[in-house]
Amino acid sequence: IAFNRKNYTLEFAGAYSPLYVVRNGEVTVYKGDRFPIGMTALDEKKNFTNQVIDIRPGDMLYMCSDGYADQFGSEEGKKYKSGNVKKLLAEIYDLPICVQKDRLEKEILDWKGIRPQVDDILFIGTKIPEI
Numbered sequence: 001i002a003f004n005r006k007n008y009t010l011e012f013a014g015a016y017s018p019l020y021v022v023r024n025g026e027v028t029v030y031k032g033d034r035f036p037i038g039m040t041a042l043d044e045k046k047n048f049t050n051q052v053i054d055i056r057p058g059d060m061l062y063m064c065s066d067g068y069a070d071q072f073g074s075e076e077g078k079k080y081k082s083g084n085v086k087k088l089l090a091e092i093y094d095l096p097i098c099v100q101k102d103r104l105e106k107e108i109l110d111w112k113g114i115r116p117q118v119d120d121i122l123f124i125g126t127k128i129p130e131i
Helices: 082-092 097-112
Strands: 002-004 009-012 019-023 026-030 051-054 060-064 123-127
Touching: 019 082, 026 082, 060 082, 082 097, 097 123
Parallel strands: none
Antiparallel strands: 002 009, 009 051, 019 026, 019 060, 060 123
């Protein structure tokens, strides 16, 4: 991602993982391309799609690895899934960043319970500053 402070736009390109933008409790998902950063075939040239996104002061931006949504848990042993990620982000976006971090950690730990963590989990969030 690249943030242009002059015109409040964000340029995003993703490899499988999306960008979540939360504005006034509404979550917008910008999907990344469906191929990895590390190309498997040297002769196969793929270009990532750069998306230019208008953002506003106060927007919360999140990026995460698929490990959060792919974590198994609950009594039924189901995956957490991206729909639950969106719902959680809509609930916490206006909290202080340190509280958001705690809520994200608690949510996934409570979800997985005694099950092992199945993948790496990375969550990055930033708030767009007021003008």
